[in-house]
Amino acid sequence: MTYWKLIKAKRLSTCDICGSNFPTGTEIYWKPGSIRCVADFQTEPEEKPVKVSRGSAGASAQDQYKKRSEKVKQERVNLLGKRLGAIANALLGEGQSAEAWKNGAIGEEGIGAILDSMEERHGFKVLHDRAIPRSSSNIDHILVSNRGIFVIDAKNYSGLVRVDEQGGILTPLIKTLYVGNRKQTKLVEGVKKQVGIVEKALEDSGAQARVQGVLAFYDADWPIFFKPTEIDGVLINSKGVEAAVLAQPVSSKIDVEQCFMHLSKKLPAK
Numbered sequence: 001m002t003y004w005k006l007i008k009a010k011r012l013s014t015c016d017i018c019g020s021n022f023p024t025g026t027e028i029y030w031k032p033g034s035i036r037c038v039a040d041f042q043t044e045p046e047e048k049p050v051k052v053s054r055g056s057a058g059a060s061a062q063d064q065y066k067k068r069s070e071k072v073k074q075e076r077v078n079l080l081g082k083r084l085g086a087i088a089n090a091l092l093g094e095g096q097s098a099e100a101w102k103n104g105a106i107g108e109e110g111i112g113a114i115l116d117s118m119e120e121r122h123g124f125k126v127l128h129d130r131a132i133p134r135s136s137s138n139i140d141h142i143l144v145s146n147r148g149i150f151v152i153d154a155k156n157y158s159g160l161v162r163v164d165e166q167g168g169i170l171t172p173l174i175k176t177l178y179v180g181n182r183k184q185t186k187l188v189e190g191v192k193k194q195v196g197i198v199e200k201a202l203e204d205s206g207a208q209a210r211v212q213g214v215l216a217f218y219d220a221d222w223p224i225f226f227k228p229t230e231i232d233g234v235l236i237n238s239k240g241v242e243a244a245v246l247a248q249p250v251s252s253k254i255d256v257e258q259c260f261m262h263l264s265k266k267l268p269a270k
Contacts, residue, residue, distance in 0.1 A: 004029045004041065005206075015040055032205045032262050052261065055128035055269035057112025060138050061105035068098040107156025107218035108140050114241055115143055115152070122246075125260035130267040132197055138270050139194050143241075144260045147248040148210045151198050152241060153191045157184075160221045163229050163236060175231045179220060191215055191234045201266035208253040216241050 009026045017040035022028055029041040072095035077085030093099070108129075115126045124145040129138055141152040159180025166174045177185045191213035199211045213234040228247070229236050237244045 004031045004036070006030075006038075030206070032258075052264045053269040054126060054264075055130060057115075057128040057141065058105040058108035059129045060270045061101050061108055065098055065101035065105055068101060069094040072098060103156045104154075108154045110156070110218045111152065111154035111216050111241060112141060115141055118143070118242055118245070123256070124245075125256055127260070127264060127267070127269075129270050130263075131270045132194075132267070139197065139267065142198060142263060142267070143245065144209075144256050144263065145245060146250050146252075146254050146256055147245055148212050148251070148254070149198065149202075149207075149259060149263075150212050150214050150241075150245055151191065151194045152214045152216050153187070153194065154216050154218055155179075155187065155220075156218045157220050160223065161217055161236070162223055162226070163231065175229070177215075177231060177236065179217070185231065187215055188213075188231045188234045192232060195234075198263065198267070201263055202259065205259065205262040207255065207259045207262070209251070209259055212248070214241060214244055 006027060007030050009022055009024055009028050011024055013022045013026070013028055013035050014020070015022070015028075015037040016034055017036060020037055022037060027038060029036040029038065073085070073089045076088045076092070079085070080088055094102070112126075112128050115124075115128075118124050119126045122145065124143055126144070127142040129140065130142060131138060139151060140154045141150075143150040143152060157179045159182070160178075162178050164176045164178065166176070175185075176183060177188060195211050195213040202209070202211070214237055215234055216237050228244070235244050
């Protein structure tokens with residue numbers, strides 16, 4: 001399966017096979033990172049299908065949970081001895097840090113299952129647990145669709161989610177995100193950074209797709225009359241990820257397969 005496109009060169013272009021230069025306006029075959037002149041493209045053998053790792057939802061969080069849980073338990077055994085350490089582990093659990101990662105993994109797996117079902121029913125493409133270049137962090141999920149590319153950060157927080165609004169009309173409107181009694185607007189900034197990373201990854205793809213951030217709370221509580229909203233361009237989903245995505249307009253300019261393949265290479269699975 002190939003993903004070449006016949007286009008008119010937007011700038012001076014060079015064929016990867018014969019090395020010939022072609023001025024602006026010349027018909028060439030193009031795909032991300034490669035250019036072929038018409039003659040060489042027609043003589044090139046068809047490429048073999050590329051295997052893509054979709055990633056596994058929650059894999060990194062599960063790995064962190066296991067490492068931290070084992071570390072806490074081993075430290076107790078080292079301190080108290082094998083017998084008393086085992087009793088302490090049974091009574092005290094796995095530690096706050098490990099529990100946080102465990103809950104995070106559950107949230108990512110839950111949101112991932114929802115996205116996978118959307119892939120089957122709507123023809124979308126999904127990437128899970130993507131590595132961020134030069135960082136130990138990850139992007140939980142990327143959904144590639146004909147309605148845009150969605151960068152989805154899954155959170156498994158307990159408490160009531162609400163967005164307080166202050167100002168407006170004569171003064172700037174300021175939105176503040178709360179989960180329970182804790183201010184969590186900082187989560188929006190994290191999603192915005194991930195959106196920027198995906199946008200940069202798409203720069204040389206030729207894709208004409210809007211990248212939209214979504215903050216997805218897996219098992220939180222919501223006010224009865226919570227209206228769909230966003231903060232600094234990041235959607236705060238109250239009716240589920242699927243509803244948030246399907247509410248966006250369809251674009252005929254988005255090549256779902258091309259964007260999916262490009263992002264799978266630029267942002268590999270962890």
